[in-house]
Amino acid sequence: MKRTHVVAAFTATMVVAAGLTACSPADGGGGDGTDGPVTITIVETKQTNIDAIGAVIPDFEAAMEEQGKEIKVELIEDILTDEQFKTKMTQQLVAGQAPDVLDIGESMAVGWAAAGYLHPLDDYLDDWDGWDHWYPEIQEALTRQDGSVYTLAGGASVQNFFVRKDVLEEVGVDTSQPETWDELIDRLIEVKEQTGDTPIVIPAGTAWGGGTWFEGFQPLLGGTDTDYYDRESGTWDLESEGWLPVFELYHELVSNGLLPVEDLQNPNPWEPTKYVKFPAGDIQVAAQGTWGWRFDWGPEGATPIEGLDEKVITWQYPALRDGDRTYGWINTGGGYAIPESSENKDAAMEFIKFLTSGEALAEQLAASGAASARDDLDDVAPYSNEPRLLEAGEDLAESILVVTGDGTDQIGQAVATATELILSGEADGQQAYDAFVQDATELLGPSLVKE
Amino acid sequence: MTSLVDAPASVQTAIRPPAPGRRRSRRTWPIVALLLGPSAVLITVFIVLPAVYGVWLSLTNTQLTGFAARNPQFIGLDNYTYLLASADFLASLGQTGTFLFWSAIIGQTVLGMVAAVLLSRTWVRGKGFFGAALLMPMVVPEVVASLTWASVLATSPEGTLNRLTGLFGADSTAWLQDFPMLAIILVNIWRGLAFAMIMFQAALEDVPAELIEASRVDGASAVQVFRYVTLPLIRGPVFLYLLLTTISTVGVFGLVYFLTRGGPGGQTTIAAIYIYERALQFSQIGIGSAASIILLVIVLVLGVVYVRLAKVQV
Numbered sequence: 001m002k003r004t005h006v007v008a009a010f011t012a013t014m015v016v017a018a019g020l021t022a023c024s025p026a027d028g029g030g031g032d033g034t035d036g037p038v039t040i041t042i043v044e045t046k047q048t049n050i051d052a053i054g055a056v057i058p059d060f061e062a063a064m065e066e067q068g069k070e071i072k073v074e075l076i077e078d079i080l081t082d083e084q085f086k087t088k089m090t091q092q093l094v095a096g097q098a099p100d101v102l103d104i105g106e107s108m109a110v111g112w113a114a115a116g117y118l119h120p121l122d123d124y125l126d127d128w129d130g131w132d133h134w135y136p137e138i139q140e141a142l143t144r145q146d147g148s149v150y151t152l153a154g155g156a157s158v159q160n161f162f163v164r165k166d167v168l169e170e171v172g173v174d175t176s177q178p179e180t181w182d183e184l185i186d187r188l189i190e191v192k193e194q195t196g197d198t199p200i201v202i203p204a205g206t207a208w209g210g211g212t213w214f215e216g217f218q219p220l221l222g223g224t225d226t227d228y229y230d231r232e233s234g235t236w237d238l239e240s241e242g243w244l245p246v247f248e249l250y251h252e253l254v255s256n257g258l259l260p261v262e263d264l265q266n267p268n269p270w271e272p273t274k275y276v277k278f279p280a281g282d283i284q285v286a287a288q289g290t291w292g293w294r295f296d297w298g299p300e301g302a303t304p305i306e307g308l309d310e311k312v313i314t315w316q317y318p319a320l321r322d323g324d325r326t327y328g329w330i331n332t333g334g335g336y337a338i339p340e341s342s343e344n345k346d347a348a349m350e351f352i353k354f355l356t357s358g359e360a361l362a363e364q365l366a367a368s369g370a371a372s373a374r375d376d377l378d379d380v381a382p383y384s385n386e387p388r389l390l391e392a393g394e395d396l397a398e399s400i401l402v403v404t405g406d407g408t409d410q411i412g413q414a415v416a417t418a419t420e421l422i423l424s425g426e427a428d429g430q431q432a433y434d435a436f437v438q439d440a441t442e443l444l445g446p447s448l449v450k451e
Numbered sequence: 452m453t454s455l456v457d458a459p460a461s462v463q464t465a466i467r468p469p470a471p472g473r474r475r476s477r478r479t480w481p482i483v484a485l486l487l488g489p490s491a492v493l494i495t496v497f498i499v500l501p502a503v504y505g506v507w508l509s510l511t512n513t514q515l516t517g518f519a520a521r522n523p524q525f526i527g528l529d530n531y532t533y534l535l536a537s538a539d540f541l542a543s544l545g546q547t548g549t550f551l552f553w554s555a556i557i558g559q560t561v562l563g564m565v566a567a568v569l570l571s572r573t574w575v576r577g578k579g580f581f582g583a584a585l586l587m588p589m590v591v592p593e594v595v596a597s598l599t600w601a602s603v604l605a606t607s608p609e610g611t612l613n614r615l616t617g618l619f620g621a622d623s624t625a626w627l628q629d630f631p632m633l634a635i636i637l638v639n640i641w642r643g644l645a646f647a648m649i650m651f652q653a654a655l656e657d658v659p660a661e662l663i664e665a666s667r668v669d670g671a672s673a674v675q676v677f678r679y680v681t682l683p684l685i686r687g688p689v690f691l692y693l694l695l696t697t698i699s700t701v702g703v704f705g706l707v708y709f710l711t712r713g714g715p716g717g718q719t720t721i722a723a724i725y726i727y728e729r730a731l732q733f734s735q736i737g738i739g740s741a742a743s744i745i746l747l748v749i750v751l752v753l754g755v756v757y758v759r760l761a762k763v764q765v
Contacts, residue, residue, distance in 0.1 A: 068700030090515050110735070207714055207731070218569050262606065262628050265715030272606075406517045411526075413733050417539075424716030442533070443733075 009102040032346035033069030040351060041099035043076040045085045049103060049296050050077045051199045052367040056360040060351060071347045076388035081268070083209040093117040098340035100348040104151065105334040107210045107408055110335070112407045113150040119338040120148040123320060124349045130357055137401060138373040141332050145234050145405035153335025153368030157289035158328040158395045159219045160314040161200075162297075164284040173193060174198045178318045179326060186287075187256045191281075191284055200262040200285040201273040204250060204419040212419060213412035215287060219329035220246045222402045224320040235450040237409055238437045239309075245320055247436070248429030250422050261423050275303045289331045290392045294369025301369075309388070328399035332373065365389060370394055410443035509741035515734035522739070530741035540742060543725035544719065547701060550721050551638060555700040558640035560693060568677070570648070571655050581681020582648075589645035597709030600638050601627075603708070620649075631711050633720045638706060643699070647692055654688035655681065690761030696755050701746065722746050 031040070033042045043049045057073045064071045076099055086108050092098040093112060096150055104112070112118050119384075125131040132327045134142075138156055142149050168187075178184040191199040203216030218323035221228060225242020229235075239422065248420065258388040263272040274296055277283040288296070297305040298310070305311060316326040336352040338345050354360055357375075362383035367371055378390060418436035421427035427435060441449055509530055534540045566585055570578050589594065603611040604626040613623040626634055633678040658681050666680050682689075704723040707713065713720035713728065720728075722742065730739025 081734065090731075090734060094515060114518045115514075115516045115520035205714075206717070207712060262625050262715075265628055266606070267714070268711075316550040409516060420714075420716055426716065435552060 015066060016187075023422070026199045032236045032350055033071035036073065037070040038344050038347040039072045039074055040101060040347050041343075042101035042103070042351070043078055043089075043099045044175045045078055045080040045082075046078065046295070046368075048363070048368050050075065050298065052364045053103075053355070054238070056233060056355070056363060058386055059360065063354065064350065068186075068351070069347075070228070071350060073351060081209075082211070086210070086257050093339055093341070095280040096112055096339075098339040098341060100338065101351055102337045102339065103335070104337055105210075105214070106332065107214060107412065109151045109302055109337065110144065110408045111408045111434065112403060118150040119174075119340045119342065121152060121338070121349065122148050123351075124153075124353075125149060125344045126355060130353060133317045133374040135373060135396065137330070137396070138332055140196060141222070141232060141330065141401055142335065143403070145231070149320055151335035151337045152352055152356050153363045153373055154280075154361040155334050155368065156330055156332035156373045156396055157291055157370050158392045158399050159215065159287065159289045159331045160328050162278070162292050163286040163287045163313050164278070164281050164311060164313055165313045166311040167191075167195075167281040167284050175205055175313065177315050181318045181320050184318050185231055185252065185256065185258070185358050186402055188253075188285065192256075193256060195282075197277075197282050197284070198258060198263075199283060200253065200258050200287075201263075201278070202250075202253070202287045203264075203269075203284050204259065204416075205423045206416045206420045207265055207267055207269045208414050208435055210409075211270070212416040213408070215289065217415045217419065218402070219247060219317060219331075220249065220320065222329055222400050223317050224324050226400070229403065230450055231403060233450065234405050235448055236411060236444060238440055239448040239450075243436065244429065244433045247418065247433045249320060250419055251427075251429040251432065254422050254425075255428075263391055264423055265420075277304050279303045290371055290389065290404060291369040293386075293388045296369075298369060300367070319440055328395050330396060330399045330401040332401075357407070407444050408446040412443070412449070414440035414443055418426070452490060455593045471518055504738050506744060508736055509744045511737050513737040513740075515736055517734070520734070526737070530738050531745070533739065534741055534745060541719070542748075543720045543722045546632070546718070547722040547746075548718060550631060550639070550703075550719075551697060553645065554636040554639035555696040558636065558645040559647045559696055560689070562640060563644050563692075564651050564689075566644065566648040567651035567655055570652060585646045587650055588642045593642075593705045594709065595712075595729050596638070596642060597706050600634075601710055604634055624731070627711055631715060635707050635710055635719055638710065639700065639703060641681065642706065643696060647696070651685070653680050654685035660685050687761050690757045694754055694757040694761075696749055697757070701750050 003246060003321065023325065042053065044053055052332075054075055057314060061072060082105060089104075089108070090096060090112070093115075093118075097219075098117075101120075102108075109118070137147075138153070141156075142151060142153060144150055165175050168191065171191060171249060173187050173190050173194075178187060188199045191197065199309075202220070203211045208216065221242045224245060227238050228237050228240040228242060230237060231304055255260060260273055260277070263269050263277070266272060273283055274286060274288070278286050279297060286292075293308070296302050297308055299308075316328050318326055337349045338352070342348055355364065358377075359380060361374070362373070362377060362380040365369075365377070366386050366389070367383040369389065371389055372378065374382060381448065383389060402429075414436050417439055418427070419431040421435055422429070422432050510525055510527060512519060512526050512529070514520045561633055566581075570582060575581075585666070591599070605611075605613070606623065606628065608617065608623045610623070612626060647723070662680055662684075664677055666676050671679070681686045698761040699731065702723060703721070704727060707719055707721055707724055708727070711719045713724040723746075726739050726742045726746070729735045729742060
């Protein structure tokens with residue numbers, strides 16, 4: 001045989017062998033590591049979480065080794081926005097190629113659990129005494145429409161208004177908790193007159209994606225009306241009485257020039273608003289979850305605010321209608337999940353239990369800025385050294401939560417489109433509500449709309 | 452009457468009974484199959500089957516998330532009737548038409564022709580520089596081009612265009628908010644100009660110089676020469692370019708997604724953005740597929756019109 005033929009045959013063999021090797025699992029696969037080495041994968045999309053998870057992986061591997069389990073963890077670092085992550089991971093879930101552990105938000109948890117992409121964790125939780133330490137309201141929030149738990153979140157966030165106290169004091173505006181929206185709007189107008197700024201940012205419009213519903217509209221709606229979703233029938237009540245007042249509130253804020261409309265219509269609207277203007281004091285009030293203390297404006301956050309604790313305070317959401325009270329909004333329902341396609345579910349659950357317990361959880365909460373979802377973490381450092389987060393943890397008990405189900409994506413889409421109409425000046429509150437009802441009815445279909 | 456026996460040899464060859472040809476084709480079909488087979492397989496696997504699957508999806512209520520993802524149902528033409536009655540989808544088609552007409556048909560084609568004609572003139576100096584300058588946008592990857600223009604058109608006073616207008620005392624302008632469609636049209640013209648210029652330059656080189664000279668001798672002006680001599684001779688390449696640029700412009704996604712994401716207020720939600728939002732962001736694969744098929748049909752119709760007008764074989 002000619003020498004070139006030998007080289008060609010060798011090369012071809014190596015290519016085929018390499019291809020077949022790539023197609024085979026990296027290890028034995030399956031199990032919890034007692035029957036041989038198991039490597040699980042987890043994907044994180046935020047640098048804060050990448051750092052926090054990366055720091056605890058060696059501890060987990062060592063803990064497992066002590067228990068006679070050979071589990072290795074591969075951290076996939078993929079910096080993405082939530083929308084990008086959702087789009088990308090949905091494709092991977094459909095293809096059965098998702099990592100073994102996912103760290104996901106509520107909208108993904110609802111949609112993916114309903115689609116059957118996530119593995120129910122009930123059997124694991126029944127056998128684990130750690131689950132008893134979750135606050136009952138968080139357990140309820142994590143329970144999906146079919147009665148199963150698909151995600152485990154060790155932390156929860158309370159959504160409030162973050163307020164630049166230093167700027168408000170400088171222009172002589174009251175910094176005490178406003179009791180009603182009328183009171184708050186009067187103060188915002190006063191700020192606008194003195195500074196020329198658009199003083200408040202609440203997610204709205206299509207550019208903010210799912211955040212318009214989860215961080216903008218729903219906290220406003222849930223504070224004045226908890227009947228918009230009927231958990232028994234799994235349907236959305238589009239005629240529930242809270243929708244219209246919230247659309248009217250958005251319109252009032254826009255027509256008074258209080259919302260940064262241009263920024264909200266930009267791609268990535270959180271960048272000019274939360275990452276530029278709020279830190280600069282040019283936006284004075286921002287709807288924000290607890291993670292603002294760390295992830296957004298903390299010393300290691302996206303855009304640190306020097307002297308954050310002195311300059312920034314929080315207000316609860318004011319009452320929107322007569323009879324309402326001020327409130328915080330619980331933001332949770334996401335957490336760690338295991339894809340149904342994972343071949344390493346037992347090992348993945350071991351990792352999730354580790355991440356949602358003890359010091360590992362305390363470190364993540366302190367890093368990302370979330371309150372504990374468990375009742376046994378207040379004394380565990382470094383979480384115990386974070387008075388803001390401990391305070392948020394106490395607020396959890398008094399905050400509002402409305403658990404929803406299938407259809408959140410469609411509702412989020414219809415709300416985003418309707419609020420976009422308000423931003424662009426094409427609709428007032430009533431017109432936006434009408435457009436929302438029409439859009440949501442079409443998108444949800446008859447089975448998800450309450451008669 | 453001429454019999455086959457009396458006919459010249461060449462004619463006999465031409466009307467020879469088909470049997471020997473069939474024998475030859477029988478001999479050559481393995482090599483033909485070998486040469487065309489891989490292409491046919493690839494086209495079938497990567498184009499025909501996905502297209503057929505896309506048509507099937509468009510007839511179902513397939514979703515990627517939610518309970519509906521578990522059990523997709525055949526729903527006939529419901530997605531099509533929904534889309535054709537949807538103001539959002541029709542608006543996206545309208546915006547696609549606007550984008551296509553001004554950026555591809557008018558902008559790229561006309562300016563590309565002007566650039567090609569100018570660069571074919573002997574008196575123009577610095578042809579290499581101008582040619583290279585026009586070619587640069589085509590070489591730059593789409594993502595890089597988009598990010599560059601996002602920086603140029605940035606709302607803040609630091610945006611390149613705002614810095615330039617600021618030299619004349621103008622306030623900062625939110626270009627991508629105030630003139631979103633104009634912005635993406637200009638960027639697409641900038642990006643596609645080079646290809647038009649190259650195609651038209653090649654076509655102009657094939658126009659016989661003696662025809663131009665003869666018409667000039669007959670007293671035709673430069674515009675008349677172009678209108679009545681040059682243009683009819685390069686009609687084929689012009690319509691071929693129009694066909695290609697129509698297909699590519701209707702499919703433009705990255706440029707618009709990076710610059711405006713279809714906003715503000717849906718003003719730049721061209722069909723490709725609408726399909727992406729529906730199919731991938733909102734996980735409604737059935738509706739997204741139906742929208743894709745409608746767009747495909749529109750492009751096919753336009754393509755047929757171009758081919759008929761050009762009277763060229765494609």
